[in-house]
Amino acid sequence: MVAIATSPEPSATSIYASYPSLRDRSVLISGGATGIGAAFVAHFAQQGARVAFLDIDEAGAKNLLDSLTDVRHLPLFVHCDVTDLDALERAIAAARAQLGPIQVLLNNAANDARHGFGETTPEVFDRNIAVNLRHHYFATQAVMPDMRSAGGGSVICLGSTGWMKKNAGYPMYAMAKAAVHGLVNGLARELGHAGIRINALVPGWVITDKQRALWLDAEGEAEIARVQCLRGYLQADDLARAALFLAADDSRMCSGQSFIVDGGWI
Numbered sequence: 001m002v003a004i005a006t007s008p009e010p011s012a013t014s015i016y017a018s019y020p021s022l023r024d025r026s027v028l029i030s031g032g033a034t035g036i037g038a039a040f041v042a043h044f045a046q047q048g049a050r051v052a053f054l055d056i057d058e059a060g061a062k063n064l065l066d067s068l069t070d071v072r073h074l075p076l077f078v079h080c081d082v083t084d085l086d087a088l089e090r091a092i093a094a095a096r097a098q099l100g101p102i103q104v105l106l107n108n109a110a111n112d113a114r115h116g117f118g119e120t121t122p123e124v125f126d127r128n129i130a131v132n133l134r135h136h137y138f139a140t141q142a143v144m145p146d147m148r149s150a151g152g153g154s155v156i157c158l159g160s161t162g163w164m165k166k167n168a169g170y171p172m173y174a175m176a177k178a179a180v181h182g183l184v185n186g187l188a189r190e191l192g193h194a195g196i197r198i199n200a201l202v203p204g205w206v207i208t209d210k211q212r213a214l215w216l217d218a219e220g221e222a223e224i225a226r227v228q229c230l231r232g233y234l235q236a237d238d239l240a241r242a243a244l245f246l247a248a249d250d251s252r253m254c255s256g257q258s259f260i261v262d263g264g265w266i
Helices: 035-046 058-067 085-099 122-150 171-192 209-214 218-227 236-247
Strands: 026-030 050-055 076-079 104-107 153-158 196-203 258-261
Touching (some): 026 035, 035 104, 050 058, 058 076, 085 122, 104 236
Parallel strands (some): 026 050, 050 076, 153 196
């Protein structure tokens, strides 16, 4: 196995940005129980935001909530399968009832399960698009009135560099993630007239527990060492810090853009 040269870990005196504009702001995150989504939940809660997150993983959600012992507002977990649009609508309404009008939306839920092109059925195709793309559209539609009434807001759609690399093994996922960029560009002007920003946050290969368990092998280690410009593993926290900027007033003139966080791979 090729050893990865790691970048220095943040010291006890390292100071990352804090965003006063996020304090008490209502934030909705889909797929927030584990992985990158859990990092989003934790970082926004640590900024003092009012956070609700949707997921089907109740055990993961409980573990996350148990770890957030010193935050201004304990996040709200709403059980929801985002592929069920009626359930998604009800979940957003439940979050709104607890948090108030939604001011920040992170369309994060996804599933990058490997699949073969030749075995794809129409039913599997529809399910894959539902989990990786469709909810971005309808969740954004659902929170648009909240943001318009507030005079603005921020929508962050999770893309991926996976489709840019022309990797095999997940054609439907690659297609859906490429389409996220089209969705962001297609909505930027319409939402912008209401003061709503929409951007794509585009991760490279983020080494979560799932990635370690399923796909990080000796070949993957060697590829990271060879191709990634910055040393070390890209982590979920790296994506969360970028999301904070895109949600805060600091990014007030950023919309219709793709923000790549990949350690310099692409």
